[in-house]
Amino acid sequence: MTEKQRAAHRARIQAALDSITPEEDAVLTKAALEDPDTVLITELSKRKPGRPVADITKTPVSIRLSPDVLDYFRSGGPGWQSRIDEALREAAGLKKHA
Known part of the structure; x- marks a missing residue:
């Protein structure tokens, strides 16, 4: 369209x-x-259809990563950004989200 x-x-x-x-x-x-x-419907969002609704929203940022680090996380398929988030949380000693 x-x-x-x-x-x-x-x-x-x-x-x-x-x-x-x-x-x-x-x-x-x-x-x-x-x-x-x-x-x-109590709240409208601009999320794409089919995308899960997170209990905890994340803040979009721009970050520079080494190509090999990015390739490593992307090679795991969808969810690579969440895996980076999990690795950073672990490195920072933060609790995992439920």
């Missing part, structure tokens, strides 16, 4: 949302809250 198509899609969604009256919104909200299959 191109950016132009995404923008048009967002505009259609916004127009549909804007067309709902407060009364209609109240009826829809009541029905959704009474539906046992409804999952309340």
Whole structure:
């Protein structure tokens, strides 16, 4: 989907949302809250679909590593950044996250 198509899609969604009256919104909200299959979304995030939600969020940083160190951790496949984090926690004498 191109950016132009995404923008048009967002505009259609916004127009549909804007067309709902407060009364209609109240009826829809009541029905959704009474539906046992409804999952309340209390916080929206920009995470990618399928990515796990961490109990403890990490801070993105830029760090320079030796190529052989980076190759070593990346050779283990997905999760290489977490393995670097674990190695640094161990080296610093910090407890592992649950």
